[in-house]
Amino acid sequence: MHPVFQSSRRDFTFGPWKLSAAQTHIMKSAQAERLAEELHMPSLPEMMFGDNILRIQHDRGFGIEFNATDALKCVNNCQGMIKVACAEEWQESRSETEHTKEVVKPYDWTYTTDYKGTLLGDTATLKVVPTTEHINTEKLKAREQIMFFEEVLLFEDELHDHGVSSLSVKIADKAYMLREYTSRESKISSLKHVPPSLFTEPNEISQYLPIKETICEKLEFPEKLEPKAEASLETMCVKSK
Structure with a gap:
């Protein structure tokens, strides 16, 4: 039986920015x-959770949001990427559902995605450029008042206890956004020294997983913004498996 979730929505405004977090069933x-x-x-x-959204938006319309549908669009829907002992059994059980009465096609059943958020805006948009600048994670350790915090779950699948994915967004003090994506991966045979209880704890298991890919990007605000738009944000996307 799936857990029951209570719908909620939280908004937080500072300067020209508005943060919105919506969670529902x-x-x-x-x-x-x-x-x-x-x-x-x-x-x-x-x-x-198709209606769950975490959005950071400027009053001129540009910004970034995280939603489940766009995240799934980045999943490989043509080829199975990972093989485990129970993969065939798992796919056979899924083939009995209403929308998969035909032979199950190969696809990434772990729902691995390199989703980094959906950029918002029509007339004014964020400009994405590569950067060597990293998010200052030391600021996240500082003991200070938290003005807004929310964790929004987009989707979840137990995968027979073979996978975990997480996404988080943090706020800091830059006149642009920093987006940092890190992908970590390891074979189970290389994690024999790690307690199995940590396998489904992203923040704990990540320190044991070698980095496969890191992408750092600067999301520059549109030019000719009014002075009040000199606000600041940093976003961090972390995925562990």
Whole structure:
């Protein structure tokens, strides 16, 4: 039985920026089936929160948001990427669902995604440029008043206890956004020295996983902003498996 989630929405405004976090119930099966067809995927995660959103937006319209549908669009829907002992059994169990009555097509059943957020804006948009600058994680350790904090779950699937994915967003003091994406991966055979209880704890297991890819980008604000727009944000996307 899936857990019951209470719908909630939180907004926080500072200067020209507005942070919004919306959390609600798991997507209904009929909606999930339609979305699976649109994305050409045999199955969606067991718990799909299609209406959950974390958004950071300037009053001129530009910004960034994180949502489950766009995250799934970055999943490989044509090829299975990882093989484990129970993979065939897992896919056979999924083939009995209403929207996958045909033979299950190969796809990344771990729902691995390199999603880094969805950029917002029509007339004014953020400019994405590569950078060597990293998020100052030391600031996250400082003991200071937290003005706004929210953790928004986009989707979750137990994968027979073979995978975990997490996404977090932090705020700091720059006149632009920093977006840092890190992908870590390791074979189970290389983690024999790690307690199994840590395998589903992203913040704990990440220190034992070698980095496969790191992408640092600066999201520059549009030119000719009014002085009040000199606000600051940093975003960090961390994925561990």
